[in-house]
Amino acid sequence: MVSNSNNDLAASAAHFRHPITKVSEVEFRIDRKAHEGMNVPVTIYANEGLLSKMLTDRTIDQAVNVAHLNGLYKHVIVLPDGHEGYGFPIGGVAASDANNGVISPGGVGYDINCGVRLIRTSLSEKDVHPKLRELLKELFLNIPSGVGTGGRIKLGPRQIEDVLADGVAWAVENGYGWDSDKEYCEENGTMKTAKPNMVSPTAKKRGAPQLGSLGSGNHFVEIQKVDKIYNPQAAKTFGLHEGQIVIMAHTGSRGLGYQVCSDYLRVVEGAAKRYGIELPDRELACAPINSKEAEDYLGAMNAALNFAWSNRQMITHWTRRAFEKVLGSSSEGFEMNLVYDVSHNIAKIEEHNIDDSKRKVMVHRKGATRAFPKGRTEVPIMYRKVGQPVLIPGSMGTASYVLVGAPKSMDVSFGSTAHGAGRMMSRSAAVRRWRGEDVKRELAGRGIHIESASWKGVAEEAPEAYKDVDAVAEVSDSAGIATRVVRLVPMGVVKG
DNA sequence: ATGTCC
Numbered sequence: 001m002v003s004n005s006n007n008d009l010a011a012s013a014a015h016f017r018h019p020i021t022k023v024s025e026v027e028f029r030i031d032r033k034a035h036e037g038m039n040v041p042v043t044i045y046a047n048e049g050l051l052s053k054m055l056t057d058r059t060i061d062q063a064v065n066v067a068h069l070n071g072l073y074k075h076v077i078v079l080p081d082g083h084e085g086y087g088f089p090i091g092g093v094a095a096s097d098a099n100n101g102v103i104s105p106g107g108v109g110y111d112i113n114c115g116v117r118l119i120r121t122s123l124s125e126k127d128v129h130p131k132l133r134e135l136l137k138e139l140f141l142n143i144p145s146g147v148g149t150g151g152r153i154k155l156g157p158r159q160i161e162d163v164l165a166d167g168v169a170w171a172v173e174n175g176y177g178w179d180s181d182k183e184y185c186e187e188n189g190t191m192k193t194a195k196p197n198m199v200s201p202t203a204k205k206r207g208a209p210q211l212g213s214l215g216s217g218n219h220f221v222e223i224q225k226v227d228k229i230y231n232p233q234a235a236k237t238f239g240l241h242e243g244q245i246v247i248m249a250h251t252g253s254r255g256l257g258y259q260v261c262s263d264y265l266r267v268v269e270g271a272a273k274r275y276g277i278e279l280p281d282r283e284l285a286c287a288p289i290n291s292k293e294a295e296d297y298l299g300a301m302n303a304a305l306n307f308a309w310s311n312r313q314m315i316t317h318w319t320r321r322a323f324e325k326v327l328g329s330s331s332e333g334f335e336m337n338l339v340y341d342v343s344h345n346i347a348k349i350e351e352h353n354i355d356d357s358k359r360k361v362m363v364h365r366k367g368a369t370r371a372f373p374k375g376r377t378e379v380p381i382m383y384r385k386v387g388q389p390v391l392i393p394g395s396m397g398t399a400s401y402v403l404v405g406a407p408k409s410m411d412v413s414f415g416s417t418a419h420g421a422g423r424m425m426s427r428s429a430a431v432r433r434w435r436g437e438d439v440k441r442e443l444a445g446r447g448i449h450i451e452s453a454s455w456k457g458v459a460e461e462a463p464e465a466y467k468d469v470d471a472v473a474e475v476s477d478s479a480g481i482a483t484r485v486v487r488l489v490p491m492g493v494v495k496g
Numbered sequence: 497a498t499g500t501c502c
Contacts, residue, residue: 085497086497090497109497110497110498111497111498114497147498147499147500148498148499206498206499215497215498216497216498216500217497217498218497219497252497253497254497254498255498255499257497257498258497258498258499259498261497261498262498345497427500
């Protein structure tokens with residue numbers, strides 16, 4: 001059992017339900033035999049403080065539920081930012097056999113390919129500071145935000161099919177980006193396995209007007225400054241240096257991905273029943289990977305992945321335009337190159353070593369970032385000697401991190417690490433506790449400016465509603481799964 | 497996260 005240093009009743013109850021063994025300062029474990037029906041153990045990468053927060057909601061219960069699924073390898077993983085999600089914890093990873101395992105839409109989440117990209121510049125704080133408010137206003141105009149909001153273009157019926165099939169490549173071919181952008185996206189920003197015809201007309205109708213829009217919640221575009229370097233060699237390789245201005249964008253597949261998840265949860269619930277799969281929680285509905293239902297979901301989910309990559313690419317385009325307009329030079333001149341783009345909500349087939357043999361596995365990453373180390377062919381050639389950039393956004397007004405995938409991640413987390421700070425307080429509780437106007441004023445006092453579509457949204461995203469992103473990055477680093485490269489601090493935020 | 501209830 002872990003120490004009973006916290007007095008929270010819910011946490012104590014969870015301690016009692018799950019015998020948790022402390023392996024190290026940053027690793028905890030629930031044995032496979034802890035509960036009848038578990039097929040694999042659960043590994044939790046966290047410190048005592050982060051673990052005690054997970055024990056205040058159903059995070060660990062959900063990870064134990066996931067461990068009941070068929071065809072899983074090694075263990076279910078909870079990352080330091082883990083919190084409760086739909087069926088499957090956010091900050092969770094599970095890998096099932098690519099032929100005999102299962103796929104669970106809840107293991108990807110509603111916001112399919114929610115993710116982050118980082119754009120670097122040749123600008124420094126003194127270039128940007130006098131124009132910061134103007135830049136934020138221009139970004140806010142160029143990149144519409146808020147629930148149900150559309151982007152600056154509306155796709156026709158033929159175009160949405162092409163976006164779903166081609167992802168980032170569609171955007172670049174249509175003038176919304178540079179050829180080099182594709183190289184610096186996970187999967188080059190295009191899943192060739194996408195099946196646009198498996199995406200419902202409703203999902204396409206929702207998505208068509210939304211390409212190039214931000215959405216709401218914790219989605220943002222931030223102007224940040226490189227604050228601290230931990231790993232000079234990797235920083236140099238990623239084109240990052242102290243004092244440099246960078247732009248981080250965090251968004252996903254908007255209403256389209258939500259609709260795909262929602263449509264296929266119904267399909268997969270039916271499949272689970274038909275194939276006689278016993279589910280510890282209905283929200284964990286899953287289908288055998290080789291079933292028709294799974295193939296259809298995978299085709300649609302891959303199309304939604306492409307939509308999200310294209311969305312972040314459009315946002316990159318409009319960001320470059322905003323900088324050009326306000327600062328009066330070309331974005332090529334500002335060297336606004338893409339550092340990298342990572343997905344946080346995804347399932348895909350990868351090759352991993354299991355018991356000394358190479359196997360194809362379906363890795364579910366929900367609120368988790370791929371963190372491949374040096375040498376893996378999936379890492380862009382320019383980065384292959386150091387490893388994949390891992391982008392961890394903080395909550396509004398707090399730091400964000402760039403890490404680099406470390407070799408140990410392949411042994412202990414299916415090449416994955418954390419994805420963000422992780423909520424600590426529900427949106428509704430945050431709205432009861434804070435007023436958006438006060439949060440904005442408090443951040444402005446610290447020199448961080450916000451352009452937002454809604455006061456309620458600002459209150460929901462109050463920094464105190466989130467876990468400590470510095471602790472999350474530190475645990476990943478100490479556990480040796482992805483190590484810190486640079487710390488970024490916000491100067492201005494555009495959000496929904 | 498989400499046309500925050502077809």
